[in-house]
Amino acid sequence: MSTLFSPVTLSTPDGDGLALRNRAVVAPMCQYSVDAEDGVPTDWHLSHLGALAAGGFGLVIAEATAVVPEGRISPRDTGLWNDEQTRAWKRITDLIRANGSVPGLQLAHAGAKASTEPMLPGLREASVPESEGGWQTVSSSVSDVFGLAPARELTGEDIEQLVADWAAAARRADEAGFDVVQIHAAHGYLLHQFLSPLANTRTDEYGGSYENRTRLVKRIVEAVRAEWPAHKPLAIRFSGTDWTEDGWTLAETVRLAGELRALGVTAFDISSAGIGRYAGPKSGPGYQTALAAAVRAGLEGTDSFVTAVGMITTGVQAEHVLVTGQADGVAIARAALENPHWAAVAARELGVPAEENPRATPLWRGHW
Numbered sequence: 346m347s348t349l350f351s352p353v354t355l356s357t358p359d360g361d362g363l364a365l366r367n368r369a370v371v372a373p374m375c376q377y378s379v380d381a382e383d384g385v386p387t388d389w390h391l392s393h394l395g396a397l398a399a400g401g402f403g404l405v406i407a408e409a410t411a412v413v414p415e416g417r418i419s420p421r422d423t424g425l426w427n428d429e430q431t432r433a434w435k436r437i438t439d440l441i442r443a444n445g446s447v448p449g450l451q452l453a454h455a456g457a458k459a460s461t462e463p464m465l466p467g468l469r470e471a472s473v474p475e476s477e478g479g480w481q482t483v484s485s486s487v488s489d490v491f492g493l494a495p496a497r498e499l500t501g502e503d504i505e506q507l508v509a510d511w512a513a514a515a516r517r518a519d520e521a522g523f524d525v526v527q528i529h530a531a532h533g534y535l536l537h538q539f540l541s542p543l544a545n546t547r548t549d550e551y552g553g554s555y556e557n558r559t560r561l562v563k564r565i566v567e568a569v570r571a572e573w574p575a576h577k578p579l580a581i582r583f584s585g586t587d588w589t590e591d592g593w594t595l596a597e598t599v600r601l602a603g604e605l606r607a608l609g610v611t612a613f614d615i616s617s618a619g620i621g622r623y624a625g626p627k628s629g630p631g632y633q634t635a636l637a638a639a640v641r642a643g644l645e646g647t648d649s650f651v652t653a654v655g656m657i658t659t660g661v662q663a664e665h666v667l668v669t670g671q672a673d674g675v676a677i678a679r680a681a682l683e684n685p686h687w688a689a690v691a692a693r694e695l696g697v698p699a700e701e702n703p704r705a706t707p708l709w710r711g712h713w
């Protein structure tokens with residue numbers, strides 16, 4: 346009996362929970378494919394996400410999707426601030442569900458790392474000037490740690506608006522048919538820019554102490570949870586550490602996860618880094634799973650779903666992460682790009698009988 350392919354229920358405030366058919370999750374992955382630069386997902390997103398659902402994953406989390414236009418990493422990112430985007434996402438969530446999976450969405454704001462070139466062939470990670478379709482970025486503080494065009498420090502008034510913007514995007518995510526929203530607080534984007542002293546040098550109630558640096562994330566969680574239906578789980582993604590004692594630490598992640606659990610977050614995905622030069626260990630198979638294990642240990646007894654991510658590439662490796670108690674599920678990114686049917690292949694690898702393989706029914710005939 347495979348743990349990876351055993352069902353799991355993500356807990357929800359209404360007490361019913363949301364069932365996933367297995368513990369293989371597609372990690373959010375930007376596609377830089379909004380050709381019209383209007384934040385509206387396209388046929389590319391439909392086919393890409395639909396294929397991952399058909400390939401057997403229990404939960405498919407769509408890419409970092411900006412809550413406001415200036416929160417996009419690049420002009421070609423998806424967004425969720427208007428009706429047209431909401432309608433376009435609805436078509437995609439319908440297909441993910443029809444193909445047997447659960448549709449999730451990562452809501453995001455890139456802060457100082459917004460307005461950059463899309464990561465497409467021939468382009469580099471650099472700011473797009475305002476004269477070429479870019480925009481003035483915002484952040485916790487003015488900082489040169491990102492090596493991008495300088496961001497403007499958010500005012501208290503901006504922060505009030507931002508909290509409302511996140512809540513509005515969550516409302517739209519519900520209308521669009523998503524069952525899980527994951528708040529992006531990782532990889533050096535806006536919320537991480539508040540959490541980490543490497544980027545946050547504010548002297549007001551949003552900077553300095555742990556309580557102050559975590560205040561914005563908590564306010565956003567509360568505002569989103571208030572809008573997000575009680576039968577739907579709320580998730581968050583953290584960079585578990587900046588890999589330096591001067592930055593955001595694993596101990597702080599563990600503490601914040603516990604505090605957010607009390608505010609209604611029940612799913613946690615633990616990545617790392619994203620601010621300044623990478624200072625972590627050489628990346629290799631499962632190089633971040635220990636971070637997930639620490640968060641999971643801190644949340645013990647709270648009925649939370651903690652996923653590990655980072656160079657998990659085979660069914661056997663994923664099963665090992667779960668049976669050794671490091672995580673409750675695994676998030677898969679690049680291996681799923683290489684093979685959207687990763688979960689179906691992993692199920693076969695782990696000896697799941699063909700009748701129970703999670704791939705879509707039309708693919709059944711190929712089981713022999």
Ligand SMILES: Cc1cc2nc3c(=O)[nH]c(=O)nc-3n(C[C@H](O)[C@H](O)[C@H](O)COP(=O)(O)O)c2cc1C
Nearest residue numbers: 372373374375408409654655656657677678679680
């Ligand atoms: C093409 C691509 C796009 C990505 N976009 C996002 C994103 O939108 N949001 C996010 O949190 N991480 C993003 N990531 C990071 C992945 O979710 C994941 O954390 C990382 O690739 C490590 O997992 P892997 O070793 O399975 O690829 C992206 C990664 C790739 C390869």
